[in-house]
Amino acid sequence: MSKLLQVEDLKVSFHTYAGEVQAVRGVSFDIDEGETLAIVGESGSGKTVTSKAVMGLIATPPGEIKKESKILYQGENILEYSEKEWQDYRGKKAGMIFQDPMTSLNPTMKVGRQIAEGILKHEKISKKEAMQKAVELLRKVNIPNPEERANQYPHEFSGGMRQRVVIAIALACNPKLMIADEPTTALDVTIQAQIIKLLKEIQKSNQSSIIMITHDLGVVAGMADKIAVMYAGKIVEEGLVDEIFSNPQHPYTYALLNAVPRLDIENKAKLHVIPGTPPDLIAPPKGCGFATRCKHCMEICRQMPPENTTISETHKTMCWLHHEMCKEKYGYQDVKEVLENE
Numbered sequence: 001m002s003k004l005l006q007v008e009d010l011k012v013s014f015h016t017y018a019g020e021v022q023a024v025r026g027v028s029f030d031i032d033e034g035e036t037l038a039i040v041g042e043s044g045s046g047k048t049v050t051s052k053a054v055m056g057l058i059a060t061p062p063g064e065i066k067k068e069s070k071i072l073y074q075g076e077n078i079l080e081y082s083e084k085e086w087q088d089y090r091g092k093k094a095g096m097i098f099q100d101p102m103t104s105l106n107p108t109m110k111v112g113r114q115i116a117e118g119i120l121k122h123e124k125i126s127k128k129e130a131m132q133k134a135v136e137l138l139r140k141v142n143i144p145n146p147e148e149r150a151n152q153y154p155h156e157f158s159g160g161m162r163q164r165v166v167i168a169i170a171l172a173c174n175p176k177l178m179i180a181d182e183p184t185t186a187l188d189v190t191i192q193a194q195i196i197k198l199l200k201e202i203q204k205s206n207q208s209s210i211i212m213i214t215h216d217l218g219v220v221a222g223m224a225d226k227i228a229v230m231y232a233g234k235i236v237e238e239g240l241v242d243e244i245f246s247n248p249q250h251p252y253t254y255a256l257l258n259a260v261p262r263l264d265i266e267n268k269a270k271l272h273v274i275p276g277t278p279p280d281l282i283a284p285p286k287g288c289g290f291a292t293r294c295k296h297c298m299e300i301c302r303q304m305p306p307e308n309t310t311i312s313e314t315h316k317t318m319c320w321l322h323h324e325m326c327k328e329k330y331g332y333q334d335v336k337e338v339l340e341n342e
Contacts, residue, residue: 004209005054005073005177006030011066012049012058019282023049025233031226033176036203036210038220038241040256041230044278047213048099050230051179054211055096056086073177092122094177095170099185101162105154111165112138112150118172137168141198160191167198174206181213196223217260221245226314229253232279232289239315247336249309249317251294254339288320296321296338 012024024046031037039047052058054071056078071078078089090096098104106114115134120127131150138146141164154162163183170178180199184192200223203210214220220227221241228238229252237250248254258272276293279285288294291301301320309322320326321335332338 002033003030003072003075004033004035005071005211007050007054008070008072010050010053010069010071012046012053012069013064013066015062015064016282022281022284023233024053025281025284027230027233027235029228029235029238031177031209031211033209034203034207035226036212036224038212038214038224038227039230040214040217040220040227042215042256042274042278044281045230046233047215047230048181051096051181051211051213054177055090055094055179056081057096088122091118091175092173093175094179095173095175097163097166097170097178097180097183099182101159101166102154104166105162107154110151110153111157115150115165115169115172118169122173133172134168137171138165140171140202141165141168142194143168160187160194163187163191163195164198167195167202171202171206175208177209177211178203179211179213182215183212184214184216184219192219199223217245217256229256232284233281234289234318236290236319237317239311243312243315247311247315248339249311249315249322249335250290250319251296251321251339252290253317288318298326 007030008028010024010027014021014023027046027050029037039050041047053065058065065079069079073093081089112131112134115137116127116130119125119130119133135146135150138149143149143161143164157165183199184195187195196219199210202208212220212224224241226238226240227244228235229244229250230236231252237244237248237253244253245257248257255274259274274293279289279292285291285302287303288301288306291297294301298320306318306320308316308318310316321338327333
């Protein structure tokens with residue numbers, strides 16, 4: 001498979017009255033054609049900022065993408081695009097499903113017209129043809145009575161239906177890359193399952209790649225091919241879905257998986273929590289960002305950032321527990337045993 005998108009050493013900062021917030025601190029990943037990558041992590045980890053950088057939606061000022069950053073779409077560095085090239089890229093090559101459909105939809109415009117807008121911008125067709133396409137897209141995302149619904153306003157739709165409209169807008173010009181930013185937030189579990197099923201069907205029929213941004217590992221289990229775990233602006237672990245779920249190699253990934261509610265635990269048993277708070281990215285830590293919250297923290301964790309360790313061809317992590325000197329000193333071979341013996 002050929003690489004559709006390659007992100008290399010992405011660094012994004014925001015200049016505020018309090019100082020420079022280093023929101024993304026050297027993130028690298030890639031995604032193949034037809035593949036789904038899930039970027040997971042708690043609020044403030046840099047997930048959404050990363051996705052907005054890929055879409056060219058970082059407002060400057062106050063935002064700044066550092067010069068050493070590269071985002072390659074089919075081998076072309078999109079960070080060097082002109083404004084005209086960005087406009088062609090957004091919608092036609094890459095589409096985004098935003099987190100809150102109520103704020104991303106215009107409340108004063110009929111839904112069909114909002115879908116048709118993107119089609120008219122990128123395709124040389126009449127308004128009538130664009131509206132016909134909009135109706136077909138509403139049908140494609142399983143909205144009943146699409147002809148009638150196209151002439152309604154967003155407030156006349158339920159939360160799940162509004163999310164489908166946002167997906168239809170992102171799909172309007174058949175982009176090869178779709179970014180879904182928390183697409184199931186604020187939806188009940190049944191509707192969540194329907195939205196995930198819809199995204200999988202669309203991906204299969206369009207042969208598109210999906211970057212899914214979420215804090216919910218349960219959502220990505222049956223959808224993603226690869227997972228990248230983000231914390232404090234960095235990817236601390238990445239691997240195939242099975243590798244992350246069955247063989248987590250970073251204390252943060254392990255803690256995230258433990259924090260997912262399970263049906264097989266005893267009644268009234270306490271849920272696992274991750275104590276502490278994420279670091280202040282105006283003054284990011286010298287060492288590992290997770291050090292102050294980690295049960296296995298050593299002095300070196302506070303002093304130096306860990307190197308990337310290759311677990312397998314597809315599995316990497318950044319943690320000092322994998323260093324040979326650390327293994328010799330504390331007498332273990334398998335980091336997972338250390339994580340499980342808390």
